[in-house]
Amino acid sequence: MSVQPILSVTELKKTFPDGTRALRGVSLDVMPGEFLVMIGSSGAGKSTFLRCINHLFEPTGGRIVYDGTDISTISGANLRRLRRELGMIFQGYNLVKRLSTIENVLLGRLGYMSSISGALGLYSKQDRERAVELLIRVGLGEQRFKRADQLSGGQQQRVGIARAIAQNARLVLADEPIASLDPKASDTVMSYLHEVTREENITCIVNLHQVDYAKRFADRIIGLKDGEITFIGKPEEVTDEVIRDLYGEKGDQVDE
Amino acid sequence: MSEGVLEYTRKNLIRRRRIARLIIFGFTVAVLVSAHGTGFRIRDLYRGIPNIIQFLTEDLLPPRFSVWRRFLGPTMETIAMSYAGTFLSVVFAAPLGFLAARNVSPSPVVMQVARAIAVFMRTIPPIVWALLLVSIVGIGPFAGTIALGLSGAGMLIKSYADSIEDIDAGQIEAVRATGAGTFAVMMKGVVPQFSPSFVSWSLYRFDLNIRSAAVVGLVGAGGLGFSLSTAVRLFRYQEAAVAILWILGLILAIEFVTAKLRGHLI
Numbered sequence: 395m396s397v398q399p400i401l402s403v404t405e406l407k408k409t410f411p412d413g414t415r416a417l418r419g420v421s422l423d424v425m426p427g428e429f430l431v432m433i434g435s436s437g438a439g440k441s442t443f444l445r446c447i448n449h450l451f452e453p454t455g456g457r458i459v460y461d462g463t464d465i466s467t468i469s470g471a472n473l474r475r476l477r478r479e480l481g482m483i484f485q486g487y488n489l490v491k492r493l494s495t496i497e498n499v500l501l502g503r504l505g506y507m508s509s510i511s512g513a514l515g516l517y518s519k520q521d522r523e524r525a526v527e528l529l530i531r532v533g534l535g536e537q538r539f540k541r542a543d544q545l546s547g548g549q550q551q552r553v554g555i556a557r558a559i560a561q562n563a564r565l566v567l568a569d570e571p572i573a574s575l576d577p578k579a580s581d582t583v584m585s586y587l588h589e590v591t592r593e594e595n596i597t598c599i600v601n602l603h604q605v606d607y608a609k610r611f612a613d614r615i616i617g618l619k620d621g622e623i624t625f626i627g628k629p630e631e632v633t634d635e636v637i638r639d640l641y642g643e644k645g646d647q648v649d650e
Numbered sequence: 651m652s653e654g655v656l657e658y659t660r661k662n663l664i665r666r667r668r669i670a671r672l673i674i675f676g677f678t679v680a681v682l683v684s685a686h687g688t689g690f691r692i693r694d695l696y697r698g699i700p701n702i703i704q705f706l707t708e709d710l711l712p713p714r715f716s717v718w719r720r721f722l723g724p725t726m727e728t729i730a731m732s733y734a735g736t737f738l739s740v741v742f743a744a745p746l747g748f749l750a751a752r753n754v755s756p757s758p759v760v761m762q763v764a765r766a767i768a769v770f771m772r773t774i775p776p777i778v779w780a781l782l783l784v785s786i787v788g789i790g791p792f793a794g795t796i797a798l799g800l801s802g803a804g805m806l807i808k809s810y811a812d813s814i815e816d817i818d819a820g821q822i823e824a825v826r827a828t829g830a831g832t833f834a835v836m837m838k839g840v841v842p843q844f845s846p847s848f849v850s851w852s853l854y855r856f857d858l859n860i861r862s863a864a865v866v867g868l869v870g871a872g873g874l875g876f877s878l879s880t881a882v883r884l885f886r887y888q889e890a891a892v893a894i895l896w897i898l899g900l901i902l903a904i905e906f907v908t909a910k911l912r913g914h915l916i
Contacts, residue, residue: 448827478829488824492842501838505829512834554824561828 399423400461400565400597401447407455408442408621416442418621419456424565429588430599431612435641439621440601444567447599448480449473461564478505481558481596483587485570487550489557491543495534498542498553499525502560521560528556532586548579555587559594566591568600572607580604584611605637705887713891720889721877721896728873728900731791732859735798740852742803743768747810754814754822754840764807771804780866791872798859798866806855813847814840849915853908860904864897874900 401424408417416439424430432440445451447458449468458466460476468476481502489498503521504512517525529538532552537545542553551571558566571587572580588611591598602608608615609629617625617632617640625636685691749755750764779797787793817840825839867875874897881890 450823450827474829474831476829477827480827482824482827484820484824486820488818488820490821490825490839490842491818492845493838501825501830502828504825504831504834504838507834509831509833512830513837515838557824557828 397425398462400426402459403456405456406443406446406453406458408446408451409454416621417446420623422616422623424597424599426597427595428597429591429611429613430616431608432599432601432616432618433603433605433608433640434618435603438618440618441569443618444569444599444601447567448477448482474505478561479564481561481563481566483554483558483566483568483571485573487547487554489542489550489553493542494538495540495542495545495553496525496529496538499528499556499560502557505561525560528559531590532556546579547575548583551575551583552586555590559590563596565597568598570601573603580607605632709887711891712888713895714888717889718892721874721893724874724877725896725900727791728860728863728867731795731798731873732856732863734795735802735859736852736856738795738799739802739806739855742799743806743810746807747814748836750807750811751814753819754836768804768807771800772808774801776801776862776866777869780869784870789870794863794866794872798862802855802859806851809851810848813851814844817843850912853912857905857908860901
């Protein structure tokens with residue numbers, strides 16, 4: 395392949411201080427523009443994998459190369475510059491609840507501002523206009539002056555998407571974005587996430603434990619089990635056998 | 651087997667009863683010893699009752715209401731002292747509260763130092779601070795204000811730090827993940843979550859300061875307390891009674907106002 399991967403992870407390991415080996419050597423290349431879905435049961439290490447990439451967790455071994463640069467031990471100002479290119483979407487949305495919806499989107503600009511002007515909220519006019527546009531795009535233009543905690547779960551997660559896009563992220567890491575949502579809101583959120591990242595040509599790694607959503611949206615599916623990759627393939631290659639292997643014998647664990 | 655259990659629990663019960671008896675005996679001895687040490691005698695208290703009644707009915711009561719205007723200034727001074735003292739505490743405690751909170755402190759050492767400062771300032775009662783400060787800066791509300799500021803800061807550092815430790819880590823994590831600098835993470839991720847408890851604790855401190863202001867005044871640090879101690883020292887008990895009523899009214903009024911404010915702001 396002539397195209398260089400945007401993210402190349404080699405033998406990534408993470409052992410927590412309590413001895414839990416969450417990642418036992420994960421290697422993965424992610425191509426620019428890919429919509430990658432990682433499936434696996436709770437505790438398989440999906441979340442840890444994403445958090446090691448933007449160093450919310452420090453990996454304990456292995457190599458991470460982002461856009462040709464080794465970021466395995468990145469820190470300080472370089473880490474800040476890296477993080478602003480990596481948008482993150484959380485299971486619990488993690489909006490700053492007491493701030494307005496629009497300001498939550500603007501938080502995505504903090505990585506581009508000095509710490510002082512960020513702290514004072516001196517967002518540029520351009521940033522403000524872009525934030526409004528993004529909110530309109532995820533269908534929340536009318537809600538922009540509401541406090542974030544007045545929005546429903548699905549709406550909050552759409553704000554989470556807008557925040558990640560506002561960062562001009564090149565890679566979005568979505569950690570169980572729909573795990574706390576009802577089926578209808580899940581559908582909307584996944585559709586927006588897929589649509590917006592396709593339009594902006596943003597690479598996306600999404601952790602899910604709903605296999606049906608993974609099959610519907612993914613370009614490629616990764617199966618993670620006990621901190622190791624046990625499956626890589628196209629959605630149509632995810633057979634019942636693969637799912638049994640990932641989630642154990644009982645089928646009812648699939649959509650826990 | 652069941653007999654073994656019965657025997658064991660029986661012995662246990664006897665042992666617990668014996669311990670209870672020992673504790674009660676210990677308390678009784680302690681009461682007698684301390685009564686002896688302080689010269690407390692029921693008989694004296696009993697014989698003193700006429701004196702108490704005489705003092706209350708002839709010296710203290712009725713309050714000489716005609717002098718109520720004289721305490722207007724000191725009342726204002728007490729409010730001003732409390733307010734300025736609270737302001738000092740807040741300014742001092744806000745940054746230290748952040749440093750003392752485990753989840754946002756830059757390092758465990760800084761956290762321990764900040765906590766130690768808080769303990770030191772809090773353990774010394776306001777009246778002791780006031781005694782020291784009156785000797786340093788002289789009699790007057792200035793000493794009282796600083797005394798309130800110092801003891802209040804100790805309490806606020808701890809309260810602020812505990813509140814910050816209770817906030818949602820996810821919201822901070824999300825702001826950090828955008829690449830925001832440390833100060834921006836504090837102001838945008840931590841402060842919005844912390845502000846309701848910040849307001850609540852600061853108002854509560856103001857409320858407490860009104861009470862403390864009356865006490866520190868007794869050692870010469872200004873305000874209503876100072877007027878009260880002056881009146882007592884001059885044997886003008888009926889004027890002292892007015893001062894006490896002023897203090898009571900002021901405490902109730904401020905408590906009412908701060909409760910209302912808290913309800914509105916949060």
